[in-house]
Amino acid sequence: MEGSMLTISLGIWMELPGVNYRDLTNGKHRDVTSDRATPEEISTYYRDYVKLKGLQKNFVDNTYVTSIQKLCRGHKAEDLENGHTDKGDGGMGGEGKGGFEGNGKACVKNGGGGTLWEVRGYRQVQNKTHVPFSLFAENVVLATGASDSPVRLGVEGEDLPFVFHSISNLGLAVSQRKLDRNSDPVLIIGAGLSAADAVLCACSSNIRVLHVFRKSVDNPDLIFKQLPKSLYPEYHKVYNMMCSQTYTNMAAPNGPQPESIASSVCAKICPKPQLSAGNLAGGTSAGLFPDYTSFPEHCVVSFQPDMNCLLQGNNSLKAFKVSMVLVLIGTNPNLFFLKGQGQYLGQDPTRPISCKQNPIDINQYTFECTKEPGLFAMGPLVGDNFVRFLKGGALGITSCLLTRLKKREKLISKGGNTFI
Ligand SMILES: Cc1cc2nc3c(=O)[nH]c(=O)nc-3n(C[C@H](O)[C@H](O)[C@H](O)COP(=O)(O)OP(=O)(O)OC[C@H]3O[C@@H](n4cnc5c(N)ncnc54)[C@H](O)[C@@H]3O)c2cc1C
Known part of the structure; x- marks a missing residue:
């Protein structure tokens, strides 16, 4: 933020x-x-x-996990290669050290049937050197959040250097004075709070804004409709502009002018946008930012190397020259360090993990992955998207591990050693 x-x-x-x-x-x-x-x-x-x-x-700072691989005790290495899962008890918490070769294929010959995870990665130390590490753990908790992979539009030109997927790039451009009131407008895509934050950031620096989103301003799912005005005045200001400063309303001499390519395409396929005088008055209400224009029910067709962006609205195509594009349409977790990006752990294993649409499937009490004993998940990965919900996950996991630890200690004190 x-x-x-x-x-x-x-x-x-x-x-x-x-x-x-x-x-x-x-x-x-x-x-x-x-x-x-x-x-x-x-x-x-x-x-x-x-x-x-x-x-x-x-806490171990500046440490990156690059692979988490399941090893098995007392099972053949082929099991791993074939992707079979071990349904045994995950055992107690904490790290265990074993005699593994470290390639994910070796198994302890005389161990029990519990799962063991090999976690690999590196620690970044001074002068950016990477120091690799590898450790073994009987239980692993996934708490890597859901902000690592920005959702992409998947349109032509999205990799061009003026197209960004993080609001921090706008902050950086402003602080480095790469953008000012004379720059071409910034195109902000998305109707969530990150996009609203970007609108506020640009407006506060007097940078012109074009704001494109797919939903209609009346859509009840818009987040702004769920936020009380008194507590979130800045977001309601953005919502007010989204409603009142639409491209149709603002199509006045000072409003944003589409590039000629759009005019020519537009002339062929759609009627010209009409000026609505009544709504225009609303658009210039006190406190709102005049150099802001919204494009509800629009989507991006492509970004061009000459910094033109082609937008598709209701039966119309428009192109605008911009200085920067911010695609802020959500983020997904990045579980690259797990087999198959951890997709098989999801409630729907045929789709990628997503905190809203497809969270990791867990036992509701222990937060253990239903498909991987010994692997736990919490936070946005399991759909708990607010900080206040994290405590429930942490408590559930701790309670589960403690119960198992006590059970194991009891067995050991009785002379049993089946878990070792
Ligand atoms: C812009 C924004 C505003 C928010 N505002 C609020 C709010 O007002 N109130 C609220 O309750 N919640 C808010 N949230 C949500 C809140 O931030 C999350 O619910 C919370 O941070 C989740 O905590 P977490 O520890 O599970 O994940 P995160 O806080 O996302 O932490 C995950 C950590 O894992 C690290 N990580 C990821 N992959 C690896 C890897 N391979 N190796 C090592 N480390 C890795 C990441 O670097 C990160 O440090 C907001 C989120 C965002 C993005």
């Missing part, structure tokens, strides 16, 4: 057990929106939390 933004949730909704959010943020109160946090406040709270709770030893 950019520095000037506020979180959607109130700060206290994102606090962790045992440390009062208000205590650490000095009970700051700014105005009606003040109970929402700035990114700086919430990240400081989490950093301080780790220190206050003495958790530093549990």
Whole structure:
């Protein structure tokens, strides 16, 4: 999130057990929106939390996991190669060290039937050197979130250098003064809060904005319809502009002019957009940003190397020259480090994992993957998209591992060694 933004949730909704959010943020109160946090406040709270709770030893910074592979104890290596799953008990938590060759094909000959995971990756140290590591664990918790892979439009020209998929690129361009009020407009695609944040960021720097989204402004699924106005005034300002400053309404001499390519295509296939005087008045309401134009029910056809973007609306094609494009239509997890990108773990194994459409299938109490004993998942990966829901996942997993640990200790004290 950019520095000037506020979180959607109130700060206290994102606090962790045992440390009062208000205590650490000095009970700051700014105005009606003040109970929402700035990114700086919430990240400081989490950093301080780790220190206050003495958790530093549990964190290894700058470490990237590149592969998580299941090994099996007492099973033949062919099982792995054929992709068979081991339905045994995942065993206790913590890391286990085994005599593996490290290529994912060796098995411990005299072990029990439990699963063991080999986790590989590297740690980035000073001067960006990568130090590889490999460790073995009886249980692995996937908590890698869902922000790593931006959703793409899949249209021609999406890899051109002026097309970006993260709002941070806009912040960077503004701070480096690559964009200003004289630049061609920025094209922002998407009708969610990230796109709204980008609109706010551009408007606050007086950069002209073209805002394209597929939904109609009346669509009840628009996130703005679910946010109370008093708590989220900035998002309602964006929504107001989305409704009142549409291309049709703004097609005045000062409004955005399509490039000639569009005029020629347009003239052939669609009627020219009509100016609606009544709505135009709404578009210039106090507090709104005049150099903003929305394109509801439009989608992108292509981006051209000459920085023209071709848009498709209701029976019309339009092209606009832009300075930058931001595609902000959501993100997906990136589980590249798992077999088949972890797709087989999803509720629908035929589709990629997605926090909204296809979360990882878990046991609702233990958060263990239904298809992989010993592998757990929490957070957006299982559809828990807000910080306040994360605690449930962490508690469920901890409780499960503790119960298994106690069970195992009991068995060992009784003289059994079947799990070792
Ligand atoms: C713009 C934005 C605003 C939000 N606002 C709110 C809000 O107001 N309130 C709210 O409750 N929630 C909000 N959320 C959602 C909230 O951020 C998530 O629910 C929460 O961060 C999920 O926590 P997590 O630890 O599961 O995943 P993340 O916080 O996404 O953390 C995952 C971590 O895993 C790391 N990782 C990924 N792959 C690897 C790998 N291969 N190796 C090593 N590390 C890896 C990532 O680098 C990251 O550090 C917001 C999210 C976004 C994107």
